[in-house]
Amino acid sequence: MDNCIFCRIIAGEIPSMRVYEDDCCIAMLDINPAGPGHTLILPKQHFQDITAVDDATVGHLFSVARKIGMRAEFRLNADGFNIVQNNGAAAGQTVPHFHIHVIPRFSEGPDMVSWTPTEPADGVLQAVLEKLTAEEDA
Numbered sequence: 001m002d003n004c005i006f007c008r009i010i011a012g013e014i015p016s017m018r019v020y021e022d023d024c025c026i027a028m029l030d031i032n033p034a035g036p037g038h039t040l041i042l043p044k045q046h047f048q049d050i051t052a053v054d055d056a057t058v059g060h061l062f063s064v065a066r067k068i069g070m071r072a073e074f075r076l077n078a079d080g081f082n083i084v085q086n087n088g089a090a091a092g093q094t095v096p097h098f099h100i101h102v103i104p105r106f107s108e109g110p111d112m113v114s115w116t117p118t119e120p121a122d123g124v125l126q127a128v129l130e131k132l133t134a135e136e137d138a
C-alpha cells in the first residue's frame with residue numbers, strides 16, 4: 001500500500017533499524033521506544049490488523065516475537081518482556097499495518113503495560129460468558 005508507512009519501510013523507501021528479517025517479516029527497533037530494545041515485528045505483506053492475517057503468518061510472527069524477547073533477555077539483560085499487539089484505534093493501534101510489539105522489561109523499570117482490575121457485579125461475568133460462547137446462527 002503506497003500510503004502505508006510500514007509498507008514504505010519494508011520497501012526500503014524509509015530507513016529502519018532491522019534486528020531480524022526473513023521472507024515473511026521484518027523486526028525493527030521502534031522509533032519512539034517504550035524502553036531499550038522495544039521492537040516491532042511486521043509482515044512484509046500489508047494486513048490492516050490481526051483479523052485480516054492468515055493463521056500461518058500470525059503463528060510465524062509470534063514465534064519471531066518470542067525469539068526477539070529471548071534475545072533481549074540474553075543480550076540486553078532484560079528480566080522479562082511484554083508482547084503487545086493492538087487492533088483498531090480504540091485499542092491504541094496508530095499504524096494500520098499489523099504488527100507485534102516486543103517490550104523488554106527490567107526489574108527496577110517503570111510499569112508500562114497495566115490496567116485497573118474491576119469487581120464486576122453479580123451476573124456480569126456469566127452474561128459475558130454466555131455471549132462469548134453462544135452458538136452461532138446456522
Ligand code: 5GP
Binds near residue numbers: 005016028029033085
Ligand atoms: P501501534 O500504536 O499502532 O500499536 O504502534 C505503532 C508503533 O510504531 C509506535 O510504537 C510507533 O512509535 C512506531 N512507529 C511509528 N512510525 C514509525 C517509523 O517510521 N519507524 C519505526 N521504526 N517505528 C515507527
Ligand code: ZN
Binds near residue numbers: 001004047096
Ligand atoms: Zn502496510
